[in-house]
Amino acid sequence: MPFYKFLDRGASFDPQAVCLQQGTAQWTYAQVQQASYLLADKLRSLGLGPGHHASVLSKNDANAFMCLFGINRAGLAWVPANPRLNQQDNQYLLDQFDCQVLLFHSAFESMVRQLVKTTPKLKHLVCIDRALEGIVSLQEWTANASPSTESYASQPDTLVMLAPTGGTTGKSKGVMLTERNLLAYQAGFMVSLAYDQAERPVNLAAAPLTHAAGLCTFPVIARGGKVVVLESPEPASMLAALASSGATETFLPPTAIYRLLSHPDLAKYDYSQLKYFVYAAAPMSVEKLKQAIAAFGPCMTQVFGQTEAPMICTFLSPKEHMQGSALAPDQTLSSCGRPTPLVDISIQDELGQQLPHGQQGEICVKGDLVMAGYYKQPELTAQTIIDGWLHTGDVGYIDADGRVHICDRKKDMIISGGYNIYPQEIEQLIWAHPAVEDCAVIGVADEDWGEAVKAVVELKANARVTAEELMALCKHELGSLKTPKSVDFVDSLPRSVNGKVLKKDVRALYA
Template sequence: MALVDYLDKGASLGPGEPCLLAGTETMTYAEVQQLSHRVAGALHRRGVRAGESVAILSGNDPVAFSAVFGISRLGAVWCPVNPRNEAAENRALLDLFDCTCLIFQAAYAPLVEKIAPLLPKIRVYVCLDGPTPLGATFAEWAAAPPVSALPSPSNADTVMLVGTGGTTGTPKGVMLTDRNLEAMSAITLMSYPFSGRPTYLALAPLTHAAGVLCFPIMALGGRIVIMARPDVGEFLNLIEARRVTHTFLPPTVIYLALAHPDVRTTDLRSLQCFWYGAAPMSTARLTEAIEVFGPVMGQLFGQSEAPMMISTMAPAEHLHPGGGLAVDRLGSAGHPSPLVTVAIMDGTGALLPPGERGEIVVRGSLVMRGYYKNPAATAEAGAYGWHHTGDIGYLDSDNYLFIVDRAKDMIITGGYNVYSAEVEQALMHHPAVYEAAVIGLPDDKWGERVTAVVQPAPGFSVDLADVMAFVRERLGGVKAPKQIEVWAELPRSRVGKILKGEIRDRLR
């Protein structure tokens, strides 16, 4: 399946059915198809060829997302660019990806005009929603009839280039093929509940998880409701008004939804699956989410290099067969997914038995082609014939995968390994703690000192002695923080991940 095949498959199930909905506007499958043909033709007329990189710099927008399928129809490579990035980071990514065309929203025209002189490889600029000195408007550019004959895309080629998070070091370009995304879509459809034509609500950025989760929805002829900007209240309203069946949010936004005054009066009965992932979720908050949203929470674990579905935990797996909460597995990332082989590896390349901790490694058609123009990083990530995730974890006797930390975040204190994620989970069970980040700081006695920064829960003040005793009782003195700081807000990246490097620098 090429990316455009998901659109065409949905159209075959009903060309007049709603495909993309935003506000009061609706685009049918036939209309999105027609637009994709015009985009492919416009790209071809401007000299963009199959295999070349075309970037989209936009917030959540139905026309911008429709253009993805025009890029695919031509056989070009879709490069989603995060509009929250700094100008320098986006310039570096566009240059790294060898982009020849940039499609962007007018809201980002000042950023584009700033970096355009430093991007000599880009020949075509197109503004989605207004005039710009750099090039034609999208309406003018895509107005001509489509080109009658275009090359057929090959599923052996790269179809998507994704920038890794640039919060640490130089970003890399992850090369994803149609086969990678087909594996991801197949796992999604195999692993989670779907009944009838799904309605998917996209609040999270379409440049990330929310975008690729659209493909399996479209394969079923489903509707995609696109939110232009994050608004938790409107998110809840849309679930009720649009009878939403599927949605995805990272844990931090789920916490905001749980705290919203309308969440317990909103009709949420249409939900079949509420995906969560992209960061660890507090088991205490997950328990609350199951109570509030119903037994519909579905976990996914993946990364750009193996998108979304390394392991999955369907809603039913959150419960025991008798109906009670499966508390023992709520802290897991679920089972390795059906089309992926997952193992735990030590530093010498040896695979470890159940219960032993090491790096989580992966094989299968979900794994990326490699890093763009970076053979050294590709070889390092694929050492010993497995893709290395950089996450530390273990498989239990029931084959549930538990992620205990990022390898770079492990703390060695007094000769013992302490996994920051385990301490963070314990902290977030305290009612006064909204969220926590745990790092190691240099210490003359311990080597590294387990240090926590906590964000108070709304309406609570944090009693440091009480929180320290709370964690010590659960984890013991070695793992309990020796130092706790209280900050009003934890620093986050543009995709919502906590910036431990910034925390470390500030505390030092």
């Protein structure tokens, strides 16, 4: 199912209901539909449709987000450009993914003027919010378009999204997501994050709409709900908006949640209307998760996925975070939940054999959620999808209750003195220290051990702890083998646009 149909379904409940809101500006379902009709007609008039690609480069912006439905209604694949990448990286993305159309916010004018010089495939530049010298505005571009309700003929294997991977291990790859993939995502999300048919959810979209936060809005729109757009999850504005917007759900990566938890305004607001506070994209500290439940109530919701199998491979519901009125055991809180109904998950060894519950191996995923492949990279696709199983690169196990646990990325595993050490176990302990905001544990070259464990730590504002104290804590709890041989403190860890700590960048500092 193309995702413009999610918009049309939401509009069927009440075309005059508010679909998008940013600040004091609001757009009804009828207005968002109209904007999508005009953009789709303009694209079709240029001979563009299925097989062509269009990109949107913008900060979180309601007008930019509306463009996605017009792109999809015309049958083009949406390529999410990353507003936090530099010019060279966005040039690589637009060129490698064969983008013909770029819709952009005027804040990126300087970058776009350079991009067009080095990206000859770009044929159409349109500024979303205003006209620029030599560049037409979206309003002007679609002025003569027809508000036709015509849409492209839906086909399950039509490419609807060409999603760049997070780039945590190198250049972004183009993940081909089809109608079938997004329908499986939509179904899994709506089954897991349940609402009554009469409920109209409110999603607070503060994380980048180019990534998971954008996908989270589709189920809300299909239910006739409202999406409130924030430019960023800046803690003070995020906390205020969680209360004032009437949000029933939101999504943030753990790093952003940590910053909310340490903000002085945390206890200032009432968050009781929150039904689902979704955290994903990176492992979360169990101790900080407990703090989040105390602060926001029993609404914390864990999901696990990848760009290659978006977001909803597993689900740990708010109720599963609790055991009656008490917190669930750490073993439950450290999991990412059980497989969702439309997904199969297998733990496999290096030979592709399924391992029994309790044994560690690579987490593999099968089902309609799994991508069609990597764009123009058939060899890499064949290495990643084997016999229908997506090899995620995550090491984990399934416990006796059927919950999936992620130990670490295969590429992040440290081999010290012949022993396999998973950084996340050490990170969980360091995260629990009251002075620590975030941390990354990596392996660094060592003449004796091959690799030695190093912790790179970001402290909370005005908090203090010494390297010796952290190493003593690790030695007491984990033993000498897993204790960092050194601890460095940094002002800020390098992160991707969706909040993941970029361990490749951390490792590069010590290469």
